Amino acid sequence: MTLHTPQQTTVDALLDQMTLQEQVSLLSGADFWSLPAVERLGIGALRVTDGPNGARGGGSLIGGVKSASFPVGIALGATWNVALLAEIGRALAEETQSKGAHMLLAPTVNIQRSVTNGRNFECYSEDPILTGELAAAYIAGLQEQGIAATVKHFAGNESEIERTTMSSKIDERALREVYLIPFEYAVKKGRTLGVMTAYNRVNGTYASEHEWLISDVLRKQWGFDGLVMSDWFGSHSTAQTVNAGLDLEMPGPTRDRGEKLIAAVEAGEVARDTIRARTKAILTVMERTGTLNDQRERIERADDRPAHRALIRRAGAEAMVLLKNDGVLPLSGNDTIAVIGPNARTAQIMGGGSAQLNPHYRVSPWEGLVAALGEERLSYAQGCTNFRFEPLLETELTVDYFDNTALSGAPEHSETFGEAQAFWVGHVAAGKVTPDAFSARLSGKFVPRTDGLHRVGIASAGLSRVYVDGKLVSDAWTDWRKGHTFFEEGCDEVIGEIELTAGVPVEIVIEFATKAYSSLGISAFRMGISAPLGKEAIAHAASLAAKSDIALVFVGRNGEWDTEGSDLESISLPGRQDELVAAVAGANPRTIVVLQTGGPVEMPWLDDVAGVVQAWYPGQEAGNAIADVLLGRAEPGGRLSQSFPVKWSDNPAHSQDRKVYPGLDGEVEYREGVFVGYRHYDKHGISPLFPFGFGLSYTEFALSGHTIADATFENDGKVAVDISVANVGQRSGSTVVQLYVAPRDAPVDRPEKELKAFAKVHLEAGQSRTVRLELDARAFAHFDTGRGLWIVSPGRYDIAIGTDAKQMRPTGSVERIGELALAP
Incomplete structure (x- = not known):
């Protein structure tokens, strides 16, 4: 399966036939993972699934149809292997297809600004060029198989603290030279069909309604022609988001579009041409992924390939x-x-x-x-131990659901869990309770393995409490306070203690009730129990x-x-x-x-x-x-x-x-x-414990000789560098050749050096190879915010090649006489 060549006549013809209501219907989700179909015109339903280290399908974050779990983003970043990322992209396309979806919500390309960011694991690197090259390969591999990528989170989402409201204050030069480059590569090199906006604000404006980011930079300057979607519950307005360029509000059912958007059009707040443009972006992606005529029922398979x-x-x-x-x-x-x-x-x-x-x-x-x-x-x-929360209680639990928040009356539905956690979104208890106004009681047994003190922990997005043999032990109900669990919708874990006897079963009862949420419409809890380990x-x-x-x-x-x-x-x-x-x-x-x-x-x-x-x-x-x-x-x-x-x-x-x-x-x-x-x-002048690019091998490599081809540098800013790499050890292995550019006469404060090219090289023992690293003009440029252009300024640029950011050998330099200006 490959991406279809867009047939704009088909898309335009459909748009001509669609009513305003039908066009607006495609600008928000029908449910958590899909858009509505337009049955009158035979338009299928576009379906998405979470990534990036697998394709989960339409299930909850807990349980659901089984899926292949691939290495996380920072692990893939550490491979420095563009070809491998393309191969993984192709495999993830097959995984996405097995879940009946057309778009994978991946890759994550935010920069690892802080070592404490909770989502660093999902991102590739602290460096924009490495991130961009890997992301473009991942996207190309994915889309070769007819599955659309959705690069995220655009932009400035480098921390999880108050991420749904925080404003990232980033000057334009830092945005252009660091934080936007991976997205630019995703668009220009990877040809991504999807972009997901971040939850946060950027310089005071929510990313989902940031016209400069979405319309000016992404679409006009970079030429992006796919669809822009919000993160889940990350859209906060009607006219503002649509006018800024946000095509799709997720998830459904709609909160700020639908009838509100039709009213905004009728009031003149949103032009009909704008609605057409937003709808055209979605139909174009559907056309390219073969979704327009996809009337198949969504079937999710656990394909263990x-x-x-x-x-x-x-x-x-x-x-x-x-x-x-x-x-x-x-x-x-x-x-x-x-x-x-x-x-x-x-x-x-x-x-x-x-x-x-x-x-x-x-x-x-x-x-x-x-x-x-x-x-x-x-x-x-x-x-x-190294757990953050008490170890999850794994036992059979009977769950009774009530269509109220007071645990009153007869249960509307009952089922069985195999562990003491749940993540409820949208459809709850077979649809027999109101998703944002229900309660549940879970009952089961726990058999202690040791005598003595046990710690019982509960955390929840909602109100919760735990009884052990009828005694209230952990209470996250009476004095519930927002904390850092469940995407900052839940409380911090509340821990109680109780003495238990090895081998003597106790009854565990967990009570839960929904409460008003701040940003994300989820209900969840997690309960754990353990006996602490001592110095022995x-x-x-x-x-x-x-x-x-x-x-x-x-x-x-x-x-x-x-x-x-x-x-x-x-x-x-x-x-x-x-x-x-x-x-x-x-x-x-x-x-x-x-x-x-x-x-x-x-x-x-x-x-x-x-x-x-x-x-x-x-x-x-x-x-x-x-x-x-x-x-x-x-x-x-x-x-x-x-x-x-x-x-x-x-x-x-x-x-x-x-x-x-x-x-x-x-x-x-x-x-x-x-x-x-x-x-x-x-x-x-700070020495890291281990520098960027560092890694030892089971064999040894030597870099020798080099040539710099810079005959056209003054004209077009292009340079090529050849260097010999030899495996001088006793076994096969790999190394990463890294090229850094160091501007010496810059008119602005620039980094001492910046990674601009790299190559992963696999060699047998005794084998050698000449590696060519090519640089374009952007490799030497800084962004001039006053002129809104990339500038390769006159002066000398040193080139160093090595195997990490500290172990480098000077390779030479190139020099410019005149300035070269490049459009963004």
Whole structure:
């Protein structure tokens, strides 16, 4: 299946036949995931599904039809592999088709401005060029198969704190040189058919009604001709959004369009030609994706494809970054191994929020190692916990629904859950209760495994409370306060304590009732219970490590920490994980730490361990991919796409002034301007823990010789650089050749250097290759806000090539005599 060539005569002919009401009907969703059909004209229903690390389909964030879980965005960013991103895009098109959808809400291309952004895991990089190139490849692969991409979130959504109301104050130069470039690449190189606006405001105006961003930049300057949709519940007006260029309000049913929009047209607030233009954008995308005549019933399938399993495993390994190796990796496979840590037997495969899905399966590191080595040489200790919320109660629960908020009368519907969590949107209880005015009572049993104190936690978007054997233990009902759960619609977890006896069942009753919401129309709760681990668990882990040849410590975070709707408070490992690593390293010098996080962490134990692997959240094949890398069956092919600072305060967004981060009085100032990521560390002379682009290999590479072809630089600003890359090690592997441009005579304050080209190179042992890196005029330009143009100013531009932002060799320079101006 491929994208159709747009037949504007078909689209225009349909528009000519459509009434105003029919045109307006297509400008908002019919339900949570689809647009209405226009049956009179045979127009089908355009359907969308969440991404970007899979295709969830029309189900809830919890449960639903099973789907393939691919590596998350920051993992794909760490591959630096454009061809791999295109391959994943093609695979995700098949996943989207299996869910009966025509558009995938992906990729996420916001810049990793802060190391604490809860959604960093979903984004590719701190660098706009790397992000843009990867996104364009992902989009091209997806759309080759007839599925439309929806690049998001346009623009300035680099934090999850108060994201539905916060105004990102960004000067135009920083927007143009950093934050808009990935979207520009998505449009100009990827030819994306969809763009999703951000929740936040940009310089005071909501992104969904930002005429300069949508109409001037996106459409007029970049030539975008697809559809622009709001994020879910991210549209706040009628005439303003339509006139600004927002084609589609999601989800449905409509809140600000429909009859309100027809009234706005009749009142002269919105022109009929504007309605036609908005509708034409949607029909054009439908034409290109073959949706216009798609009358098929939506059928969602859980297609577990062997080819996708293999791709996920390969991509997960290629994303892993070897940060330290004192000769212990790859493992021989003959050693006794202590497998330790909270992430050892738990498969951390994805982040939280709208990107999460119900995977076909999850492979934990323990399971991956057992499959590769057998269990005889392995031993296990948890050591400590790293959960943000009390561990989810997994038991059979009977759920009774009431069509009121007082749990009164007879239940309207009953069903069974297998765990103590729910995420309700739209259709609830088989449609037998009002979605925004219902209550529910859940009842089940819990059997403690240990004697003693247990912690019971509940968090909810709505009112909730937990009874244990009739005793109220956790109360998020009486004094409910908005917190940081469920996309900032829920309260923070409320924890109560109770003494329980091992093996003695207790009755758990959870009561829930809806309440008014602020932005997103969701109702949800999550309840967990656990017996806390003490210091003896760390001591046991250290003892186990001392008795083993190798200690593997699996630590990090999970989707409770790295999640949409909530930023991190620090980049220290949660809980007592640092203490665990230190204790294990003290007991065994051959300790290897395997990190799973959605971004950087502080590493106070770094000098005391023999190896560190950053494994990210690599999808459903996590444990197998991790075992492949540890055992040398696959190369750790990743290179950091985000700088790892020594400490959080080194990060460019860190400031004593809350205006800079996390924001104050509804505004967050991007005061660092263009100096984001490695540009910030260069400007301030701060040494990162690991620099942008860094990553070790199991083999060795050498760069030698170079030529710079700049004969046309004065005329058109183009330059080509050739360099020889050789694998001088003993095994096959890969490296990333990175080219940075350093302006030396700039008329404005510019970064010391900027990544402008790169190439992922795979070589066998002893093999060499000449790599060509091509630069256009934009690679040397800065944006002149006064003239509204990109300017390549006269002067010298140094070129350096290396394998990370610190390890570079000067390659030469090019020089201009005259100025070159380029349109945006």
